[in-house]
Every structure is written in structure tokens, then in C-alpha cells.
Amino acid sequence: MSAPALRLAGLGLLAACLAAAAMPALLRFGDDAFLTLSVALAAVAALAARDDAADRRGTVALILAVALVMRLAVVASPPILSTDVFRYVWDGRVQAAGINPYRHVPADPALAGLRDALIFPFINRADYAVTIYPPTAQAFFLLVTRLSESPLAIKLGLVACEGLTAFAILGLLARTGQPASRLAAYAWHPLPVFEIAGQGHIDGLMVALMMLGIWAVLDRGRPVAGAVLVTLGALAKPFSLLALPSLWKPWDWRMVLAVPLTAALAYLPYLSVGTGVLGFLGTGYAGEQGIANGWGFTLLRLWRETFGERAHDTQIYLGLALGLIAALALRAGFRREADPRRRLHDIGALCVAFLVLFSPEFPWYALLAAPFVAVAATGAGWVLTVGSLALYDVVPGDPQWSFETRAALLAAAILAAAAADRYRRIGRSP
Numbered sequence: 001m002s003a004p005a006l007r008l009a010g011l012g013l014l015a016a017c018l019a020a021a022a023m024p025a026l027l028r029f030g031d032d033a034f035l036t037l038s039v040a041l042a043a044v045a046a047l048a049a050r051d052d053a054a055d056r057r058g059t060v061a062l063i064l065a066v067a068l069v070m071r072l073a074v075v076a077s078p079p080i081l082s083t084d085v086f087r088y089v090w091d092g093r094v095q096a097a098g099i100n101p102y103r104h105v106p107a108d109p110a111l112a113g114l115r116d117a118l119i120f121p122f123i124n125r126a127d128y129a130v131t132i133y134p135p136t137a138q139a140f141f142l143l144v145t146r147l148s149e150s151p152l153a154i155k156l157g158l159v160a161c162e163g164l165t166a167f168a169i170l171g172l173l174a175r176t177g178q179p180a181s182r183l184a185a186y187a188w189h190p191l192p193v194f195e196i197a198g199q200g201h202i203d204g205l206m207v208a209l210m211m212l213g214i215w216a217v218l219d220r221g222r223p224v225a226g227a228v229l230v231t232l233g234a235l236a237k238p239f240s241l242l243a244l245p246s247l248w249k250p251w252d253w254r255m256v257l258a259v260p261l262t263a264a265l266a267y268l269p270y271l272s273v274g275t276g277v278l279g280f281l282g283t284g285y286a287g288e289q290g291i292a293n294g295w296g297f298t299l300l301r302l303w304r305e306t307f308g309e310r311a312h313d314t315q316i317y318l319g320l321a322l323g324l325i326a327a328l329a330l331r332a333g334f335r336r337e338a339d340p341r342r343r344l345h346d347i348g349a350l351c352v353a354f355l356v357l358f359s360p361e362f363p364w365y366a367l368l369a370a371p372f373v374a375v376a377a378t379g380a381g382w383v384l385t386v387g388s389l390a391l392y393d394v395v396p397g398d399p400q401w402s403f404e405t406r407a408a409l410l411a412a413a414i415l416a417a418a419a420a421d422r423y424r425r426i427g428r429s430p
Helices: 003-029 031-049 056-074 084-096 109-114 135-145 151-175 180-187 190-198 203-218 223-234 238-247 253-282 298-307 313-333 340-358 363-369 379-391 403-428
Strands: none
Touching (some): 003 031, 003 180, 031 180, 056 151, 056 190, 135 203, 151 180, 151 190, 151 203, 151 340, 190 203, 190 379, 203 238, 203 340, 203 363, 223 253, 238 253, 238 340, 298 403, 313 340, 340 403
């Protein structure tokens, strides 16, 4: 075995040990121990991604084998970071009973016959929120729960989706002339390991469909198929739509039409509830998450805590944030002669900007940006995807900075990393 292969194997063994130790460390020693091991795991992934071994096939096989071991080490762990996976199982069960999942909250007496002691007691918002998950997610829930109505089945299904993500990443790395070892930046990254295999977040399905759509456009030259795949990803979780501007060829209206047509067809089986198909997203999510009053946006909240709350500051902030996102999207969409690598950087930058500006303060939302640490690595992307794990506060009473302090430090670190990325790009410019 060559020296690079031995080095990669050693890093893989270390990565597997760190992944296996992280969840037990969380339960025994607290959140800081979990974060420390996660940061160490991210450092190992970054080092492995830089190891350009000559044997591409062997490199890929080793990275994927270690990634699978890491996921098997956490897949049976209890969903203690989030209980969303129980809602996924419930939605699949409701659909299998022939009931529209957007019609009733789980605690509705009409669904009493579906309750059990293993899933129903752990469903969050059971007494006031219908499901928030769009049609692609619902189809996935129904399909997987026909095999087994359990969180483990959902997790294994999402790990299978990660296989598609890895396939798309490898295709994009080859298309852009980057070494296959960069796959380790995603495959061994702590965020997908813990949030997809460990907690079973549906973002794993969104990421897989988004990356397949990007691959279809940039590697296979199939814009309509790519638009359909990205839209299906958005119907698992809407954030994947951020990939579309960079994939759009100006004035190609086939892609534009493919998006609403795909969405309409996907929602068709659920339209018996009318506008209720928006679920909790349309009835209370914005208020609960502080979107309506602005307190859910980290940057605005920090501004208010420093300078005080002002009239209409939520509307002003939203206008500025949406304007910036629109400007980045238009620049990406109308960029002249952008090669695939440039387009990947544009998508990654748009995802990071969106997550910073709209700051959904659940770590798994950062999964949107995780594949881009492999195909279009930036310091800001690494800081966001790793640092988001610092927002957890699972173990009560363990010594930890306040959430506000951690959120502020994370935002500052991301902005500093983005500035450093910009400085390096300027330094490389002729």
C-alpha cells in the first residue's frame, strides 16, 4: 500500500473512532464534549480531502467504506438531538391508512386508531400542528414506512439517499478536474453523519435530489432533468431552489416551466385539503420561529440587542436580505461563460449567504451547504457547517456559553471567513 493510501486509511480509522465516540460523549460529558469531537472529526475530514492519492478507485472505495462505518456507528443511536423523525414515521403511517397527512393534527381523535406507544408520544407539536413536510418528503415517508414503521428505517433510507449524494459529488469532482479525495470533505463531515444517519433529518433527501440535479445540468448537460430534480428536492425542503439560478441558461424557458409543473404534479394527490397542503408552514411556523417579528434572524436580533428595536425593522431587514439574495442569484444566473466550477462556487455562496441572513437556528439546516465543502470549498462553508453544531444545548446544566453568545460568535466567524475567502480570491486575480 502506498504512503498516501496508508495516510488516508489512518485518517479513516481516526474518523470512525471519533464518530463512534461523539454521541456517548454527549450523554456522559455534555454538549462541549460532543462539539470538541465534532470539530476534531471535521479536521480529519478536511485533511483527508487534501490527500490526493494516485489510485482514484481505491481512494473512493476507502472513503465510502469509512463513511459507511461512521454512519452505522450512529444510526442506531436514539434521536436525542431532534424528534422530527417520529413525525416522519407518523406521516407515513397516516398516508398508508388512506388519510391525507395535511388534514389532521396527530392528536386529532380521528387518528386515535393509529396511535401507539413507540411513535405517537414523541411527535413534536402533536396537538396543534399538521405536518409541515411537502410532497416529495411525504412520498419518501410512505415508501420507507411500508418496509418498517420505525425511526431506524427512516435513517437507513436517508443513508441510502446519501449514496446518491456521493455519486453526484464524484461526478462533479471529475467534471471540474478535482481529486476524488475531496469526497471525504462531505462523506466524513460530522454534520451529515450526525444529522442524517444519527437523527434522520429529511434534509438528506433534499440534498441528494439537489446534487443530482446539479450533476445532471453541469455534467450531463440536461437542464430540464436538472430543474425537475432540484424542484423535487425543494418539495422535500424548499431550500434546494437556491441551486436553480446558477443552473439556468439565460432565456431557457423550459427550465422555468419545469419548476411549477413539477410542483403542481407533486401536490396533486394532496389537494383534497385545498390550501391546507402548505401544512404548518402556512398556519403558524413563521410566528413560532420568530420570522414574523424578526427575532428569529440572528443578525437582526444582535442589532436590536445593541441599538434597540425600531419600528418596521423586520420589514427593512427582510427587504435588505431578500435584495442581497436576489442580487447574488441574478449575478449567478446571468454570469457570462461561467464554467462548472464557477457555478458550483456560486451555488455554495448563495447557500451560505441565505443561511447566514435568514439564520434558521437548527444545525441540520446547514446540511444545505455541506456538499459544497467537497465540490467548492470555502472557509465560510466549513465554518458554517461545522460551527452550526455549537448551537445545540442538549444536556441540561452542563457548562456552556449562552445560546445568544454562541450564535453571535458563529455569525462573526462565518463573516470573518467569508472576508478571508474574498481576500484570497482577490490575491489570486491577475
